[in-house]
Amino acid sequence: MASAFESSLSSSMSGRPTMSAMAPSMADSLPSINFGFDELRDRMAKFTARFDAFIEQGRKRVLEERNQFRMNVAELQEDQRMKKKDIEIIQQKTNMHQQMMSKEEAEKREMQAAITSLSAQRDKNAAARDALKQQIADTQREIEARLAAQRAHAQHMEAQSRFNVPELDFWISNLCLKIEGAGQTDRLKFVYSHIDEKDWEREAWFELCTASRDYDVRHCRPKLEREKVDRVLERVNETRELATLLKGMRELFAEAMKS
Known part of the structure; x- marks a missing residue:
């Protein structure tokens, strides 16, 4: 800019006569001023x-802080992800624990119900056992009583049989009678023949039960009226004479065959 000013000045002055030639210049008498442009330029360059x-x-610094912030945010996100994963694992464990507790509670209730049922069954079985x-x-006492009665009756029958053997042989031969077993220890079967005039071989029989003190007729062939049989048994049980039974039953059979 200074060179342009100087060139324009020199060109303007070259066209006309110089003041030195004409007269002394006022500027030549002014003192020279140094503005320090070079120092200012150097200072500006340094600034x-x-x-x-x-x-x-x-x-x-901004880049480093931003990178550090991003690293911190990434670390926080990673921590948050890990904590979220830990929370999920803890939640799963909590759910499993709750399910296990519910299952154990249900099993406990089932066991308590089973124990209650078994206790009731035990009490019932104990009552049934008692x-x-x-x-x-009671049955044993009844059996013992019956056995004692049977033994007493057997002894009585044995004592009486010593006196009735000749009489029994007499009635067997005269009444066409035979005595057989009836398949049980307390029963005798008396079989008659020569009752039916049309068929002397036709037989009639009855079974005598001696389990109790009183005699009892359980079965007979041919069938007889129960009332008539009971009347015969009543006389026999009063007299305790076997001959009364043998004659009375033969008479009933003869009467039945005639009718």
């Missing part, structure tokens, strides 16, 4: 370099 370095350092024991004891 610009420092400013650029400051800006560069600020940019680096009742059965009592029944067995």
Whole structure:
């Protein structure tokens, strides 16, 4: 800019006569002034370099802080993800624990119900056992009583048979009678023949039960009226004479065959 000014000045002055030629210049008498443009330019260049370095350092610091912030955010996100995963695992374990507790509670209720049922069944079985024991004891006493009665009756029959053997042989031969077993220890079967005039071989029989003190007729062929049989048994049980039974039953059979 100074060179342009100088060139324009020199060109303008070249077209006309110089003042030196005409007269002494006033500017030549003024003192010279130094504005320090070079120093200012140097200072401005240094300031610009420092400013650029400051800006560069600020940019680096901002980049480093941003990278550090991103790293911190990534770490926080990773921590959050891991904690979320831990929470999910804990939740699963909690659910499994609750399910296990529910299952154990259900099993506990089932076991308590089973124990209650078994206790009731045990009490019922104990009551049934006690009742059965009592029944067995009662039955045993009844059996012993019957055995004692049978033994007493057997002894009585044995004592009486010593006196009735000749008489029994007499009635067997005269009444056409034979005595057989009836398949049970307390029964005798008396079989008659020569009752039916049309058929002397036709037989009639009855079974005598001696299980109790009183005689009893259980079965007979041919069939007889129960009332008539009971009347004969009543006389026999009063007199305790076997001959009364043998004659009375033969008479009933003869009467039945005639009718």
